[in-house]
Amino acid sequence: MKIYIGTDHAGFELKEELKSFLESLGCKVKDMGAYEFDETDDYPDFIWPVVKSVAEDISRGLDTRGIVIGGSGQGEAIVANKVRGIRAAVVYDEYSAKMSREHNDANIISLGNRTLTIDKAKALVKI
Structure with a gap:
């Protein structure tokens, strides 16, 4: 599966x-940026x-999916x-991730870096 991923400074790490x-x-992951931390990017x-x-x-x-990351993930999902x-779909726990795929056929998930740990985010992208 090919996965495109992108973020601004809020989710760079x-x-x-x-x-x-x-x-x-x-x-197969295709990084669409940001390619360096820049707190002024949008x-x-x-x-x-x-x-x-x-x-x-x-x-x-x-067979393609996307992951977008921001501070809360809300604005990114709105753009998408x-x-x-x-x-x-903004996903924040296992249930929201599972339902977004199984019931809503989400092809992009939006993550909030300021609301998730790295381990939680890893668990969510595996669903």
Whole structure:
């Protein structure tokens, strides 16, 4: 499975951790930025490329997912859900992650770096 991942400064460290973790699980991860910590960057600049790439791959029938990360994950999900074919869900515990996939067919999950530990985020992306 191919996974696109992106964040602004609010989730930069978590993105780096999750990239390595997902690759260790055998996932092909495409990092869409931010590529360095810059506290003045803005999340739409990094979320949009993830969302557009996931939508394009899905339209071609590819098995693709996305992960977007922000402070709370809320704004990132709002940006993502503006694109046709995208179903983004903010996930914060195992139940919300499981239901977003099984019942809502979410193809992008949005994580809040300020509300999750690294271990919790790793558990959520495995669902």
